[in-house]
Amino acid sequence: MTFFRLKAVRLAVLAVSLLFIGIGLARQEHLDVMQKAVRICLECVGIG
Amino acid sequence: MRNDERGKNDGRGSHYGYGNKISFQRVVQLLSAAVINGYAIGFAKGKIFTGKSKAFCVPVLNCYSCPGALGACPIGALQAALGGGRFPFYVLGSLMLFGIVLGRLVCGMLCPFGLVQDLLYKIPVPKWNVPKKFDEPARYVKYVVLFVFVIVLPLFAVSENGISIPYFCKYVCPAGTLGGGLPLVAANPRLRELIGILFDWKVAVLVLILVSSMFVSRPFCRYLCPLGAFYSVFNRFSFYRMKLDEHECIGCGRCERACPMDVEVTKDINGPECIRCGKCKAVCPTKAISSEFCKQSNLVQPARGEK
Numbered sequence: 073m074t075f076f077r078l079k080a081v082r083l084a085v086l087a088v089s090l091l092f093i094g095i096g097l098a099r100q101e102h103l104d105v106m107q108k109a110v111r112i113c114l115e116c117v118g119i120g
Numbered sequence: 121m122r123n124d125e126r127g128k129n130d131g132r133g134s135h136y137g138y139g140n141k142i143s144f145q146r147v148v149q150l151l152s153a154a155v156i157n158g159y160a161i162g163f164a165k166g167k168i169f170t171g172k173s174k175a176f177c178v179p180v181l182n183c184y185s186c187p188g189a190l191g192a193c194p195i196g197a198l199q200a201a202l203g204g205g206r207f208p209f210y211v212l213g214s215l216m217l218f219g220i221v222l223g224r225l226v227c228g229m230l231c232p233f234g235l236v237q238d239l240l241y242k243i244p245v246p247k248w249n250v251p252k253k254f255d256e257p258a259r260y261v262k263y264v265v266l267f268v269f270v271i272v273l274p275l276f277a278v279s280e281n282g283i284s285i286p287y288f289c290k291y292v293c294p295a296g297t298l299g300g301g302l303p304l305v306a307a308n309p310r311l312r313e314l315i316g317i318l319f320d321w322k323v324a325v326l327v328l329i330l331v332s333s334m335f336v337s338r339p340f341c342r343y344l345c346p347l348g349a350f351y352s353v354f355n356r357f358s359f360y361r362m363k364l365d366e367h368e369c370i371g372c373g374r375c376e377r378a379c380p381m382d383v384e385v386t387k388d389i390n391g392p393e394c395i396r397c398g399k400c401k402a403v404c405p406t407k408a409i410s411s412e413f414c415k416q417s418n419l420v421q422p423a424r425g426e427k
Contacts, residue, residue, distance in 0.1 A: 089216035096210020118322035
């Protein structure tokens with residue numbers, strides 16, 4: 073892989089990831105994550 | 121390598137816990153496990169942490185129903201988001217960020233379940249070399265687990281009520297059983313009453329993986345972990361990467377004997393199976409292997425005046 077191609081891919085993925093996080097925060101998806109995470113997931117522990 | 125050679129004189133050296141030294145990798149793994157599961161009182165009370173830090177995804181496979189967990193499991197969160205019918209911008213963005221910055225360094229240095237497997241592999245029993253004809257195709261199973269259990273089933277297999285379940289968490293994840301199921305069931309009589317065939321199945325899966333870990337290095341990471349599968353895609357591009365100085369390499373093979381993932385280190389040091397544990401770096405007699413961050417010093421760079 074060439075120097076510039078690697079640099080371009082890295083920066084592009086980094087930019088997209090930060091964009092996605094920003095969109096997710098704007099849509100308050102982090103609160104949905106928290107709502108799920110603060111309750112015991114019965115499926116996860118093998119009961120539900 | 122013969123089965124009886126591995127684990128006895130496999131070139132890993134004292135840097136990785138043989139003799140009296142505790143390695144840098146082990147220290148980081150233990151610290152990571154302690155920080156990620158820092159709500160220690162949860163184990164005693166049989167309750168999970170409900171603070172605001174659970175809005176953040178940790179980079180590793182760590183069940184958010186583990187009593188000690190301070191953050192959210194990214195695979196669990198991804199399934200929940202997909203099951204809700206929305207594009208998971210926040211969770212996917214978090215995973216991509218971890219992946220492009222670190223690659224599978226997360227697996228080698230930070231994952232508590234990886235630590236469990238590493239510790240079990242130190243038990244002195246004969247070690248198995250999985251033949252390549254089985255090992256190589258089996259490595260693709262984790263991508264199937266990612267695609268089917270984590271993405272497709274939560275998206276499309278919904279109940280009549282429109283509720284989706286986290287299929288990987290429910291039927292496969294051993295970290296959830298070990299970190300969440302067993303401690304909660306042990307501390308909660310009410311949960312013990314609810315145990316059924318699903319719990320038996322999950323314990324059986326966990327036991328199989330834990331026992332396998334004594335004989336094969338990192339079997340879950342090799343064949344089943346969907347998070348490792350996701351991060352593996354980023355290994356070739358991540359900011360953190362391994363580097364091999366081919367001029368210094370003498371072809372002794374110590375790096376490949378030390379590698380817990382059976383990576384052909386001298387041929388594909390940044391391949392998708394490398395978990396960046398650094399064991400190859402530690403055993404190299406000529407210091408031909410190193411790691412770097414944000415550089416690309418082993419790539420073709422343009423000559424002066426060229427673009």
